[in-house]
Structure formats: structure tokens, C-alpha cells
Amino acid sequence: MDMINYYTANVALGGDLRNVVSRKGCTAPELALLRMIHGDTAITNISLAGKVKADSDTERDRLSQIYGDDRVNAEFGNYGELPLDVKKLRIPKEMFAPTNPISLPPQMRKKQVAEEAA
Numbered sequence: 747m748d749m750i751n752y753y754t755a756n757v758a759l760g761g762d763l764r765n766v767v768s769r770k771g772c773t774a775p776e777l778a779l780l781r782m783i784h785g786d787t788a789i790t791n792i793s794l795a796g797k798v799k800a801d802s803d804t805e806r807d808r809l810s811q812i813y814g815d816d817r818v819n820a821e822f823g824n825y826g827e828l829p830l831d832v833k834k835l836r837i838p839k840e841m842f843a844p845t846n847p848i849s850l851p852p853q854m855r856k857k858q859v860a861e862e863a864a
Contacts (some may be wrong), residue, residue: 747801749797750773750797750830751796751797751831752771752794753773753792753793753832754795755768755791756790757769757784757789758788759784761787761788771795774828774829774830774831774834774835775806775822775828777789777792777832777837778821779809779818782820783817787841789841792837793843801830802827802828805830806818806822806828809828
């Protein structure tokens with residue numbers, strides 16, 4: 747089994763900025779599901795929290811228990827690998843925690859450092 751990253755993030759329930767909860771232990775596929783459920787801009791302040799031992803099949807099972815097979819299959823299809831890397835989700839960099847460059851995917855870290863130096 748592989749080690750995959752997990753994240754913390756703020757979730758505006760139903761996209762409502764007056765109703766925000768902190769979600770800990772989110773994997774990349776779970777971030778995608780939360781964006782599908784609550785809206786593309788509802789997930790903010792994403793930061794890397796650590797690693798967990800998991801693979802695509804176990805993560806699909808875990809997410810199906812939490813969110814249901816219908817939602818998981820609607821987002822990722824019935825079969826195939828889940829996007830276990832946050833880079834594959836194409837989440838805008840504005841959604842990541844600004845003070846924690848480690849929370850950004852590597853290609854965005856270099857760009858942020860260059861922008862801060864300018």
C-alpha cells in the first residue's frame with residue numbers, strides 16, 4: 747500500500763461563507779468530492795497535514811462509506827484509479843493556505859516564492 751498525503755481544509759457548507767467548518771484528514775479525492783458537494787470555491791485554506799497508508803481501492807471504499815457510492819461514482823466513475831495526488835485535481839492556488847508553502851503542490855511553490863521575491 748502507498749503513502750498518500752492528507753490535508754486540512756475549511757469547508758463552507760453548501761458554499762455558505764457564514765457556515766464554515768474545519769475538516770481534518772482529507773485526502774485528494776475527498777477534496778474533489780467536497781468541491782462537488784459544496785461548490786468549487788467552498789473549500790479553502792487547504793494545507794498538508796501528513797501522510798496515511800492507503801491505495802485507490804481502500805480510499806474508494808472509505809469515501810463510499812462516508813459520502814455514498816452514488817456521489818463517489820458520479821465524481822470518479824464506477825471503475826478506475828482515484829486521483830491520489832492533489833496536483834491532478836487542478837485546484838486553484840488561491841484555495842491553499844497562503845502561509846504554508848509546503849501545502850502547495852511543488853509547481854506552485856516555486857511560483858509563489860518568485861512572486862513574493864518580486
